[in-house]
Amino acid sequence: MKRVTPHMARVTFDAGDLAGSIGGEPDQQVKLYFPKPGQAVPRLPEPGGDFMRWYEAFNAIPEDERPWMRSFTIRAVDRERKTVDIDFVLHGDAGPAARWAESARPSDVLGMFGPSAMFARPVPLSAAIAASDWLLLAGDQAALPAIGTLIESLPEGYPAVACVEVGDAAEEQSFTTRGRVSVRWVHRGQVPPGHGEGLLDAVRRAEFPSGRVFAWLAGEAGTVRALRRHLVGDRGVDKRSIDFTGYWRLKLTQDDAPTQEDLTDAGELVERARELTAEAHAQDNG
Incomplete structure (x- = not known):
């Protein structure tokens, strides 16, 4: 583990053969599973081909033994060394991921699911960027690992504007x-x-x-909604040209039930996925 900034740690994981199966797209999401107190490794069902059965078995694990699950972005992959880098925002002991990263040691083990087509975009982000003239990135510190992969993957001379909220100047990255x-x-x-x-x-x-x-928005869910309203209502940006994700919620964690606003956001994402898939099929058949 190394400190990228005072409140951002980069952890390099031995991913084994999984590293060779990870593609080159930016902003690839994975689920990490953190052991509960008293566990050396997270308790997880045996891997299998049917994800829904695996997930049912995961939910059947008693709550006090079931690992905490959090979503993260793959920051970098080294296929020769078979390693994966993931950045963690360090904000004290407020959550299981930050607590784990603060004290991580070389022999520590986490579970990982993904990257997966189950939560991948129907149209790769690179294709969305190629169909646009410039890219807008907006997010907070939790979105910074994904923003980094996006900036670093841009084609030669492609214009982009990034607005990033961090705690102070020490948290800025290059x-x-x-x-x-x-x-x-x-x-x-x-x-x-x-x-x-x-x-x-x-x-x-x-x-x-x-x-x-093409606008990419991520961070605190309420802020992401406000950004979308501004882009669509004030700037006239087409909803289909906005990719958005509420990474976290004020006063709520991923363990808490979704709010009505969360469900509305999810519905919009599903509808957008259907539209993009239909457009892609139409182009293939045209």
Whole structure:
């Protein structure tokens, strides 16, 4: 493990043969499973071909033994060394992932599921970018690992505007890219109150390049909704040109039940996936 910034740690995992099966797309999501207290490794069902049966068996594990599950982005893959890098936001002992990363040692073991077509986009992000003239990225510190992979994967000279909210200047990162990227760092200060307000203001004030935009939004769910409303209602961006994910929720964790707003977001994502799939099929048959 190494510290990328004071509150961001990069953990390198021995992924074995799995590393060779991970593609080159940016923003690839995986599920990590963290052991409960008293466990050396997370208790998980035996792997099998039917994911739904596996998931039913996972949910059947008693709650005090069932691992915590959290979603993460693959930051980098080294196929020769068979390793995977994942970045963790360190925010004290508020959650199982941060607690684990704070004390991680070389022999520690986690469970991992993915990357998987079950939560992949119907149209690869690279294809969405290729169909647009420039890319807008907006997210908070939890989205920074994914934003890094996106910036680093840009084609030669491709324009992008990134607005990123972090705690302070020490949390800023640098990226190597072939694109033409303008990054505006927003320093949050205290969290909460005021989380997301600076990010939303930065996007509102941003000067957009001309042409078709593809917007990628991620971070706290309420902020992501506000960003989408601004882009669609104030900027006139087509809903189909916005990729959005609420990574986390104020005062709620992934262990808590979804809110009505969460369900609405999920419904919109499903509908968007259907539309994109239909468009892709139409192009193939055209």
